[in-house]
Amino acid sequence: MRYDTITEAIGNTPLVRIDPSVHGLRHIDLFAKLEMLNPFGSVKDRPAWFMARPHLQQGAGGDGTVVELSSGNTAKALALLAGMHGLRFRSVTNRMRVPEIKELLLLLGAEIEELPGQSECLDPTDTDDPLTRFHQALSEPDSTYLHTDQYFNPRNVEAHATGTGPEIVKDLDGRVPDWFIACVGTAGSSTGVARVLREHDPRVRVLGLVADKADFIPGIRTIDEVHQVGLFDPATYDSLTSVTSQDAIDGMVTLIRRCGLLSGPTGGAAYRGAVRHLESVDAELAGTGSRRTAVFIVCDRAESYLSYVRRRRPELLGAARRGHSAAALTDGEVRAEGRAVEVGEARRWMADGDPRPLVVDLRGPHAYAALHIEGSVNIVDELFEELVRTGLPFSKRTPVLLACPVGEKSLRYAALLTRMGHPDVRSLAGGVVAWRDAGAPLVRE
Amino acid sequence: MDAPLYLRPRVEPPLASLLQDAPFLHALCDALGSPLNVLLPEVVAENAERFRSVYRRHHLAGRVYFAHKANRSSALVRRLAACDPAAVGIDVASLDELRHALGCGFTGDRVMATGPKDRDFLWLAARVGATVNLDSAGELEQLAHLVRRHGLGRVDVLVRLSEFESDAGPTGSGTRVLSRRSRFGTPVGRSGEVWEALERYADAVELTGLAYHLDTTAPEEKARALERCVLLMDECRGRGLRPRAVDIGGGFGVGYVDDAGEWERWTTALSEAVLGVRPSLTWRGHGYGLRNEGGTVRGTAALYPAHRSVAGPGYLDALLSRPAPALGRPPATLLLEHLNDLYVEPGRALVDQCGLSLARVLDVRPTEEGPARHLVRLGMNAGDVSLEEHGVLVDPVLLPRDGGGDGRRPEPSGGGPVGVHLVGNLCLEADLITRRLVYLPRLPCAGDLLAFVNTAGYVMDFHAHRAQRQPVARTVAVARGEGAWRWCPDEDYWPLTDPQGVPS
Ligand SMILES: Cc1ncc(COP(=O)(O)O)c(C=O)c1O
Numbered sequence: 001m002r003y004d005t006i007t008e009a010i011g012n013t014p015l016v017r018i019d020p021s022v023h024g025l026r027h028i029d030l031f032a033k034l035e036m037l038n039p040f041g042s043v044k045d046r047p048a049w050f051m052a053r054p055h056l057q058q059g060a061g062g063d064g065t066v067v068e069l070s071s072g073n074t075a076k077a078l079a080l081l082a083g084m085h086g087l088r089f090r091s092v093t094n095r096m097r098v099p100e101i102k103e104l105l106l107l108l109g110a111e112i113e114e115l116p117g118q119s120e121c122l123d124p125t126d127t128d129d130p131l132t133r134f135h136q137a138l139s140e141p142d143s144t145y146l147h148t149d150q151y152f153n154p155r156n157v158e159a160h161a162t163g164t165g166p167e168i169v170k171d172l173d174g175r176v177p178d179w180f181i182a183c184v185g186t187a188g189s190s191t192g193v194a195r196v197l198r199e200h201d202p203r204v205r206v207l208g209l210v211a212d213k214a215d216f217i218p219g220i221r222t223i224d225e226v227h228q229v230g231l232f233d234p235a236t237y238d239s240l241t242s243v244t245s246q247d248a249i250d251g252m253v254t255l256i257r258r259c260g261l262l263s264g265p266t267g268g269a270a271y272r273g274a275v276r277h278l279e280s281v282d283a284e285l286a287g288t289g290s291r292r293t294a295v296f297i298v299c300d301r302a303e304s305y306l307s308y309v310r311r312r313r314p315e316l317l318g319a320a321r322r323g324h325s326a327a328a329l330t331d332g333e334v335r336a337e338g339r340a341v342e343v344g345e346a347r348r349w350m351a352d353g354d355p356r357p358l359v360v361d362l363r364g365p366h367a368y369a370a371l372h373i374e375g376s377v378n379i380v381d382e383l384f385e386e387l388v389r390t391g392l393p394f395s396k397r398t399p400v401l402l403a404c405p406v407g408e409k410s411l412r413y414a415a416l417l418t419r420m421g422h423p424d425v426r427s428l429a430g431g432v433v434a435w436r437d438a439g440a441p442l443v444r445e
Numbered sequence: 446m447d448a449p450l451y452l453r454p455r456v457e458p459p460l461a462s463l464l465q466d467a468p469f470l471h472a473l474c475d476a477l478g479s480p481l482n483v484l485l486p487e488v489v490a491e492n493a494e495r496f497r498s499v500y501r502r503h504h505l506a507g508r509v510y511f512a513h514k515a516n517r518s519s520a521l522v523r524r525l526a527a528c529d530p531a532a533v534g535i536d537v538a539s540l541d542e543l544r545h546a547l548g549c550g551f552t553g554d555r556v557m558a559t560g561p562k563d564r565d566f567l568w569l570a571a572r573v574g575a576t577v578n579l580d581s582a583g584e585l586e587q588l589a590h591l592v593r594r595h596g597l598g599r600v601d602v603l604v605r606l607s608e609f610e611s612d613a614g615p616t617g618s619g620t621r622v623l624s625r626r627s628r629f630g631t632p633v634g635r636s637g638e639v640w641e642a643l644e645r646y647a648d649a650v651e652l653t654g655l656a657y658h659l660d661t662t663a664p665e666e667k668a669r670a671l672e673r674c675v676l677l678m679d680e681c682r683g684r685g686l687r688p689r690a691v692d693i694g695g696g697f698g699v700g701y702v703d704d705a706g707e708w709e710r711w712t713t714a715l716s717e718a719v720l721g722v723r724p725s726l727t728w729r730g731h732g733y734g735l736r737n738e739g740g741t742v743r744g745t746a747a748l749y750p751a752h753r754s755v756a757g758p759g760y761l762d763a764l765l766s767r768p769a770p771a772l773g774r775p776p777a778t779l780l781l782e783h784l785n786d787l788y789v790e791p792g793r794a795l796v797d798q799c800g801l802s803l804a805r806v807l808d809v810r811p812t813e814e815g816p817a818r819h820l821v822r823l824g825m826n827a828g829d830v831s832l833e834e835h836g837v838l839v840d841p842v843l844l845p846r847d848g849g850g851d852g853r854r855p856e857p858s859g860g861g862p863v864g865v866h867l868v869g870n871l872c873l874e875a876d877l878i879t880r881r882l883v884y885l886p887r888l889p890c891a892g893d894l895l896a897f898v899n900t901a902g903y904v905m906d907f908h909a910h911r912a913q914r915q916p917v918a919r920t921v922a923v924a925r926g927e928g929a930w931r932w933c934p935d936e937d938y939w940p941l942t943d944p945q946g947v948p949s
Contacts, residue, residue, distance in 0.1 A: 117664075121660050121793075134623075
């Protein structure tokens with residue numbers, strides 16, 4: 001394989017069979033179309049390139065900006081394509097809720113504009129909708145915006161009708177699968193593939209998956225939101241069902257841990273949705289001696305969704321932490337073993353102690369820089385937690401005074417360090433707030 | 446008929462037990478007329494306490510200021526005046542609100558004056574020692590001149606900031622958050638002018654904090670503004686100013702509809718009705734801002750998100766607990782570590798479950814669309830309960846005249862769910878109480894009451910008017926007495942154990 005440009009590597013993704021011992025279907029062969037193996041990492045590489053190509057060829061070398069309402073994958077592909085052609089890329093969205101994706105886009109050079117939330121104090125006559133303003137800006141006479149318009153652009157569908165769909169047929173030796181299952185975002189992939197499959201054989205069944213209305217799955221829409229998509233036509237789907245973020249993560253974990261497919265959440269949702277739908281079909285096929293095939297799409301990869309998983313299923317990421325931890329102490333143990341000193345006593349200790357105590361401020365660096373006890377050092381609680389995990393960070397000969405905002409966290413650490421064998425650790429009672437309220441001096445950096 | 450699409454209200458005690466007492470509510474309406482607003486002053490104090498418990502959980506000091514504009518009641522303000530002065534204050538947005546608050550027992554030092562202010566308002570606020578929440582450098586100058594000219598004492602001020610999204614300051618996290626344009630506050634980018642003015646008029650005003658109020662339901666935008674304010678507080682201190690509090694405004698939200706499923710089904714059905722794939726859910730196919738363009742739904746629904754899983758104190762808690770965008774530490778931690786007090790100004794959320802609006806059913810008749818849709822005319826108009834004005838969609842509770850519906854007496858016959866359009870008592874085609882087709886468990890009869898629950902926040906009396914000489918709703922405060930509900934006119938309520946004057 002040798003290419004002149006990375007865009008030539010878009011498409012021709014593999015179709016991989018899921019081991020029946022994983023999905024448990026006895027009369028159906030289930031295949032995953034691995035769109036995550038496109039060069040920019042997702043199913044969106046195809047429509048992004050297909051939609052942008054005419055613009056890029058015209059606009060290359062100019063000072064234009066490619067804009068799209070995209071929360072992730074389309075933005076990623078367009079940012080890279082724009083960059084290759086010397087153009088800028090801007091993504092406008094209110095759906096970008098996964099921090100890694102945001103940061104990845106920034107790394108790719110994208111500019112990101114986030115749409116605001118709904119008005120709390122509603123004015124039903126308000127016409128000043130930021131999205132409307134955005135569209136107005138696009139259509140101003142000498143705007144240099146190149147809007148790919150993925151939710152309405154027929155080239156989004158075309159990209160799949162000329163690529164994804166035919167590839168599936170080719171890899172099934174010219175046959176069409178009995179079921180095609182896809183998550184619906186812009187409806188581009190599902191519509192384009194469905195069209196081609198139906199042209200080959202109208203008996204194909206198409207299952208569209210949307211996110212449960214109260215839930216959020218990055219990349220796909222809820223049943224209400226698909227009605228706002230220009231490319232969405234309910235007639236494309238034999239049925240539409242919803243999936244939850246828990247389905248998505250369950251499916252993702254199965255594909256990753258059992259099949260070696262590094263799928264993201266929508267791939268997982270498609271897998272779960274497919275198996276759930278096909279289970280009853282499989283039961284009916286028992287004894288008929290016939291076999292069926294089904295194909296679902298794995299849109300993108302897992303790596304960008306770690307925080308999404310962490311929020312919903314933290315146990316999948318964190319093995320229990322080991323070592324000393326302040327959180328492991330009970331309130332009773334903290335009260336019994338933590339020593340606190342009042343502000344007045346603390347000041348005397350700091351002035352006359354022999355040796356004088358090391359004062360450790362556990363607050364964040366900005367708070368510390370703004371105002372702190374003179375002579376104190378700043379070790380942010382998160383870092384302190386790491387330090388004490390493996391052992392005492394201070395010599396036992398150095399007395400220590402710990403300070404936090406109200407003296408609660410510091411008391412916990414004082415108890416822990418005492419338990420770890422430090423003979424003289426105390427916590428500032430009432431914390432820096434009490435210190436201030438007592439009129440004791442605080443300094444700025 | 447289609448399956449009824451209910452949007453049943455969230456009703457919590459003691460409002461729930463008040464609704465059970467239909468004879469009492471009928472007697473009230475018989476005596477005082479329809480429409481009638483009923484308030485539960487005790488609940489506002491309980492709500493304040495819920496906000497306070499969020500403060501305690503995060504070890505934060507500072508006050509909860511009731512945004513008076515949410516309801517013009519005296520009873521609510523007086524009940525709040527009776528709360529712990531260190532914990533509860535009031536946010537007034539006009540001269541009259543200020544006079545009202547003072548008359549209800551708030552001392553000047555518990556008052557925050559916000560909103561656009563004229564000279565009279567500024568003078569009285571300064572005179573009584575209220576904190577003035579400044580909208581602009583111009584307002585600051587006006588205040589300072591008044592203070593100097595009239596020999597008033599130094600006035601505590603907060604500076605209200607806006608437009609955090611275009612801010613390239615240290616919290617810029619690479620992305621730009623667009624926002625709805627706001628007429629209020631000084632753009633952060635121009636705050637320098639205000640700091641200079643504060644220094645110039647140091648004899649007249651003292652900066653005690655920074656403020657913002659963002660009209661959004663999205664915690665992301667608020668967390669960003671909050672974090673920026675914490676950093677700006679340090680900048681102010683660096684200039685020798687001594688601010689103490691960050692005032693994060695209101696907008697904590699209320700859940701009106703109890704069941705998420707009902708809300709989801711209704712809003713989905715609205716899109717489908719707009720697309721024409723199911724019968725209309727509204728008067729003459731109104732789409733609440735949604736429209737059908739070639740089979741695609743366009744526009745945004747001008748609806749208050751009526752079911753909310755997190756609202757009020759819960760929303761504050763969530764906002765304080767989520768990591769801030771640039772520094773990563775939660776806003777509660779930032780406030781505490783930077784030694785800042787927290788002020789909040791809830792309006793709607795503080796009067797959650799504090800009242801209901803009653804309307805007598807005057808007339809019931811079938812529409813030309815057939816018996817499946819009836820017109821129900823109420824002794825009330827759209828100005829008395831401005832559900833549409835605020836995009837609030839929620840079903841009224843039917844309180845039959847004969848006392849049925851409380852389970853004690855048999856339901857009248859002719860039962861079964863029915864779709865009705867609720868029209869008002871004005872001779873105007875536009876006078877609809879709500880444009881939504883409302884499903885009731887059975888057809889009401891003339892003389893029954895409909896209770897609109899949880900209307901105390903904005904909806905009760907925001908736009909009531911006297912144009913057509915229809916009676917404007919009277920308002921009463923009710924409290925649970927020994928075994929029965931007791932009531933008095935709103936204006937006669939005082940937070941004493943026995944409102945009727947019997948010494949306790
Ligand atoms: C991760 C992910 N999954 C699924 C989809 C849905 O694909 P389509 O837009 O073609 O319906 C998208 C696109 O929005 C996506 O980004």
